[in-house]
Amino acid sequence: MQNFHPFSPSDLHSRVRIRAHETKLGQRVIVRHELDEKSPLFVLFGVKEDLGVKANYGVGGAGSAWESFLDAFLNIQDTPFLRGEGIQILGHFDFNTFEPQIEVNSLRQQVERVDAEVAVLVSRIVSLGKIPLIIGGSHAGAYANLLGTATGLRKHWPKTSVNCINLDAHSDYRIMEGRHSGNGFRYAQEEGFLHKYAIVGLHENYTPENILQDLEAHPRIHFTTWEDIFLREKFNFAAAVDQAINFTQSHEHLVGIELDVDCIENVLSSAMTPTGLSTQQARYFLYQTAQRCNVAYLHICEAATVLENGLQNRSTGKLLSYLVSDFVKGKFGGSGVREFEGS
Known part of the structure; x- marks a missing residue:
C-alpha cells in the first residue's frame, strides 16, 4: 500500500481542541498502526481520490472531504452515546x-490501481472480524470495498460474496467499459462477489432506460426510486429502507x-442535487x-x-x-453481532 499514510499521535493532537471539563472523541480514539484481534470493532480510514469521478466524465473534488471530516469527527463529545475507544484510526490513502x-482510458487504468490498494486494506480489516469505516x-x-470484503471473509464466513445496500441517486450499474x-x-456482480444489491432513492431522471431494464430484470437486484417514495407516495422513506434491509437480510x-x-440535497459533490433526500x-x-443488518463495512463517498x-462548502466534513x-x-445499539467477531 505505497499510497497509504498512517495516522499518528501528533496528527491527532494537532486536531483535537481540548476544553476543560469535556472529553472529545479524539481524546479516546485508538491510534495505532497495527491491525490485530485487539483492534476495536470499527477501523476508520480515508481515501483521497477523484479519479473514478473524472473517469466517468464528472467534476473532480471527491478527494477533498477527509481532512474536514477528521477535524469535525475528532471534536465531537465522548459520552455514553458514543465512545471513542470503539474506533481505531488507521490513516488515509492519497x-x-x-x-x-x-x-479517459488512462484514468480508468489508474482507478484499477486504486482498487487494488484499497481492497487489500479492506480485506485485512474484515479478516480480523472488524468493520471498516471508509470515508x-x-x-x-x-468495487474495491466489495472485493476486499469478499476476500477477507474466506476463513470465517459460509459465503464470500457480499450483499449491499446503496443510498444513491444513481445505480452505478453502467456497462463494463x-x-x-x-x-x-x-x-x-459480474465478477461474483456482489450477491444481492439494493438501491434506495434512485432518481428516474438520471437512470438510462437500458440500465433500468437491467435492474428490473435481475433477480438479485431491488430498487426504489425517489419518485415512487415522494411523488407517487407508493410507500414512505422508512418503508423503502425496510424493503432494502429485508431484501439483503441473510444468515x-x-x-x-x-x-x-x-443523493442528499445541496451537499457538495460532483453530481450535487438541488432535490433529493x-x-x-x-x-x-x-x-x-447499522442496527438491523449484519454489516460488513460502511463507505461514504463523493x-x-x-x-x-x-x-x-466547508460544512461537508x-x-x-x-x-x-x-x-x-x-x-452499538443493535442486537446483531457477527459470529466470528473478536470484540
Whole structure:
C-alpha cells in the first residue's frame, strides 16, 4: 500500500481542541498502526481520490472531504452515546500523487490501481472480524470495498460474496467499459462477489432506460426510486429502507453499506442535487442499517469541500461526522453481532 499514510499521535493532537471539563472523541480514539484481534470493532480510514469521478466524465473534488471530516469527527463529545475507544484510526490513502491524466482510458487504468490498494486494506480489516469505516473518494471505491470484503471473509464466513445496500441517486450499474465511479456494482456482480444489491432513492431522471431494464430484470437486484417514495407516495422513506434491509437480510451474506452524498440535497459533490433526500433521512438510513443488518463495512463517498469548478462548502466534513457517528451508534445499539467477531 505505497499510497497509504498512517495516522499518528501528533496528527491527532494537532486536531483535537481540548476544553476543560469535556472529553472529545479524539481524546479516546485508538491510534495505532497495527491491525490485530485487539483492534476495536470499527477501523476508520480515508481515501483521497477523484479519479473514478473524472473517469466517468464528472467534476473532480471527491478527494477533498477527509481532512474536514477528521477535524469535525475528532471534536465531537465522548459520552455514553458514543465512545471513542470503539474506533481505531488507521490513516488515509492519497492517490492525488498519481500522474495527472486527461484521457479517459488512462484514468480508468489508474482507478484499477486504486482498487487494488484499497481492497487489500479492506480485506485485512474484515479478516480480523472488524468493520471498516471508509470515508471519501469516488463511488468507484464500491468495487474495491466489495472485493476486499469478499476476500477477507474466506476463513470465517459460509459465503464470500457480499450483499449491499446503496443510498444513491444513481445505480452505478453502467456497462463494463473500464473502471469508473458509475459501474462499480456491475463489475462486482459480474465478477461474483456482489450477491444481492439494493438501491434506495434512485432518481428516474438520471437512470438510462437500458440500465433500468437491467435492474428490473435481475433477480438479485431491488430498487426504489425517489419518485415512487415522494411523488407517487407508493410507500414512505422508512418503508423503502425496510424493503432494502429485508431484501439483503441473510444468515449467509454480510451486508456492505454504501452512501453516495449526491443523493442528499445541496451537499457538495460532483453530481450535487438541488432535490433529493434530507440530511435527516440519510442519518436515519445509516442508523437503521447499522442496527438491523449484519454489516460488513460502511463507505461514504463523493463528498467534497472543494470542487475543481471552484464551488466550496466547508460544512461537508461536519455532515460526514454526523453520518459516521449515527452508524456507530446504530451498531452499538443493535442486537446483531457477527459470529466470528473478536470484540
